[in-house]
Amino acid sequence: MQVYSPGTLKLPASVLTIGAFDGVHRGHQTLLLKTKERAKKLGVPFVVYTFDPPPKVFYKKCQMITSLEEKLNRLKMIGADHVIVASFNELYAKQEVPVFMQELKKINPVEIWEGPNFQFGKDRKGSIKELRRDFKVGILKPLKCEQGELISSTRIRVLQKQGNHSLAQNLLGDLNSISL
Template sequence: MQTLKDGALTLKGSVIAIGAFDGVHKGHQAVIRQAVEKSLVHQVPSVVYTFDPPPRHFFKGAQILTTIQEKLSRLYKLGVDYVIVASFDEWYATRPPKDFICELSMLNPVEVSIGSDFRFGKSREGDVELLKKYFQINETLPVYCNGGELISSSRIRQLISEGDFQQSYSLLGW
């Protein structure tokens, strides 16, 4: 697996999974596995496009579930070919959605895998519908635990703050 900064990679074809992937929990794993499987079908590299720090931490100071090193280790175990790590800072947060689309275009994606709630660009102006105008999009359905509750980084943070480490580890799936 090769790790690069945003804008540093050009490919003739790829399948991309995009997200903060903080914790690389079971829901994230579904998005990433889908991209890796599709990349094998299309015989192109798989790419994970992620952010450091996660946007929720940048904007709201949310607890980070995994360091960038832990995240990269988990992505490696999922069989990803390339990881692009965007430095999420003040400049990045003010980029218009079109800049992000241009950057993705350099990777010539055959497909882009995202969660259904994915937003991007300044003030979260970009959404799934905008991406669909430029790329073939695979929206991964939300993943729920056995109790029927949504698996999310926010929920895992809440469980950790309540001291429920057993359930939080279960949702992380590592």
């Protein structure tokens, strides 16, 4: 797996997913594995675009679930070919939607896979609708746990804060137990 800064990766084709991926929890794993499956089927690289720190950590000063090193390790275990890590800061947060779209075109995604509520760009003005103007976009429904609740980084943070480390760990999942 190779790691890049924004704008430095150029590919003739790829399958891409974009997200904070804080924790690379079971919900993220489902999305990442779908992206990997499509990349393999299409014979193109599997690319992950992520942020350090995650936007919620930057804006809300909440606890990061995994360090960048751990996130990259988990992405490597899942099988990402390339990972783009954007330093999420005040300057990056002001990036307009068309600028981000131009960057994505450099990696030529034949497909992009996201969750249904994906937003990007300055003030979160970009959405699936904007992505679909230039790219084929697949949507995965959010994953729910055995109790029927959504698996999310926010929920994992709450569980950790409450001291429920066992359930939080269950939602993070063990990458060694899934078939990659």
